[in-house]
Amino acid sequence: MAKTAKTRTPVDISKLTKAQAKVEHMRLSLEIEVHNERYYQKDAPTVSDAAYDELRQRLEAIEAKFPDLVTTDSPTQKVGAAPARGFAKVQHAVPMLSLGNAFSDEDVTEFVDRIRRFLKLDAEHIPALVAEPKIDGLSLSLRYENGELVRAATRGDGFTGEDVTANVRTIKDIPHTLKGKNIPAACEMRGEVYMLKKDFLELNRKQAEADDTVFANPRNSAAGSLRQKDVAITASRPLKFFAYTWGEVSERPAETQHGMLEWMDKAGFVVNPRTKLCKDIEAVLAFYSKIGEERATLGYDIDGVVYKVDRLDWQDRLGFVSRSPRWAIAHKFAAEQATTILNGIDIQVGRTGAMTPVARLEPVTVGGVVVSNATLHNEDYIKGIGNDGNPIRDGVDLRVGDTVVVQRAGDVIPQVVSVILDKRPKTAKPYKFPETCPVCGSHAVREEDEAVRRCTGALICPAQAVERLKHFVSRLAFDIDGLGDKQIQEFYEGGLVMSPVDIFTLQKRDARSTSRLMEREGYGETSVRNLFNAIDARRSIELHRLIFALGIRHVGEGNAKLLARHYGTIGNFRESMLAAAKGSGDEENTTEAYQDLNNIGGIGEIVADAVVEFFAEPRNMKALGELLSEIEVKPAEQPRKSSPVSDKTVVFTGSLTKFTRDEAKAMAERLGAKVAGSVSKKTDYVVAGEEAGSKLTKARELGVAVLTEDEWLKLIGE
Ligand SMILES: NC(=O)c1ccc[n+]([C@@H]2O[C@H](COP(=O)([O-])OP(=O)(O)OC[C@H]3O[C@@H](n4cnc5c(N)ncnc54)[C@H](O)[C@@H]3O)[C@@H](O)[C@H]2O)c1
Ligand SMILES: [Zn+2]
Structure with missing residues (x-):
């Protein structure tokens, strides 16, 4: 699920010709039928409710303009879907219909006005209304004869439903025998089968564990659990039931909607305790906004409030229009937003150390999908500051315990769009973003002009370990033959290599181990020997490769070389950086x-800060110390002062035969030349191998000296 209907640019309905309208009508009808079948028969919708409702609203708009298109076949005239195969059919004595919708306060006022006009009530006379939470489940009709449950049926297409009598007998909220006084000889009691959110989450967890169907939301899960051919499965599912209406009743035990609900309660049904008798429109609207805010705490999903005319004699007079009663309306909540509670903020650490806050929400269904997490992006976002530095959510910060409005549009990750400040608990404190990594405990820093705070424990943080180790052995770093991404992943998961030093102690540990590496699948004696030889070959490493391998933020190959050349030896580099780290906590590092x-030259403040933060983290220093006890770091070769190519810029292009591209580059840099990737006016030499292409052409155009490989070797005196 979670998909929205493909966005097509919808044709402007007001511009449709009759013939075009007919085609569009047919297309929409077919599409809606497909979704109806998936939703009502298979309990597995493939689009969000909002996307589905949009299709329906479009169809209704077309029919409003071209009333001829309204036939009994149109989805606008139908309820639900026909009973699924495999169930016995049940004819409802009184049809089970749908409800008209109201989306705004004006729609509600209009609904009341319509009733007053129909009943010819004078202007002051407002009919009392019962407001009932609109439970998001599936409706069920229960037939009792002489107080005994004889048949239970789903709504189906409104006229014919599915026989689920045996399944229903397993639901505890549904009485098998009615209690109390005034039990009619025959009656159909109706209401909603639903599932508590916590039960739904638990069920999905179990289903996922057993590799079984997981449901999109509690409604689908309730429907799927009730409509089982194997009653034992239904019995194992935690289904619940609220009674709120009726079908055929031989003698009505009350004269009002609220009176009927009271009777149902006494007869042994569960009636929603929040149901409220309201005297006027203000009262129903107040009920609507209050329950909207409490939605997250109800324990079950509601998708709106149903208002019903209280007097039954008026309900009778009002009767029905096509698929819904004139005396009731569903006031829906905005489909893609819901109010819930921010239970906590967790910090996730990404593979490169970025710390991302995630909202832990009281689970709530938004647009047909249960949402329990939302991204909070970064610490500014929590404070109410957007990426551009301007306020978001009117500048209101987020606090744990807040009641918040979450939005989920289409496939987008849910967002927290606003805070209901009236509901903020007195004890709620501004959120303090952690200054250490929750995974490894290293200190976390936020660079200037960056919203993201990052863990500095590059060498040791488990959240970053695999990525860091892959980097450590990559081509421009330790470049160990036979130790690539795949092996690193495998060794990490197997607990063999957790940090860089482990690579160099692998052989020692393997010799003592009872499960030898060569006994592993995919390894043999030779390959293990080759691997250990390749590792040993790298026990002596160039300083710039080591610096690059550390994975310090902003220190790529180029900066690693600059640092290596400047400091010359690992000892000098380490001491200097530790000295610089002494000033890392200060406002301005004055060391x-x-x-x-x-x-x-070439090292800016951002790079310098990143290097210093790395050395300021004791955990990194411990890991580095361990590594250095296993390897030897060669001092950086100082560029020859007066080589013929010092300070010249060289570009290598084409396929080289005398040396590899990396060798050529290393050679040139040792001699003090700069190696560039593209040709410009600043280029001094282009060394062209075979099949050199555009770079060679460019060099000729700019009049840059072009050398063959031999000429180059001659130039540098090799
Ligand atoms: N995503 C999809 O593919 C898809 C497909 C079909 C339908 N739908 C969704 O289903 C809904 C339409 O279904 P519908 O025709 O059943 O109408 P509805 O759900 O909007 O309203 C009617 C239903 O409300 C329920 N209800 C809950 N509490 C009630 C109360 N107190 N009093 C009376 N009724 C109460 C009853 O089951 C009744 O049948 C829409 O939300 C639509 O988006 C989605
Ligand atoms: Zn960390």
């Missing part, structure tokens, strides 16, 4: 070591 770092 000499930091100034020195910041002054390296």
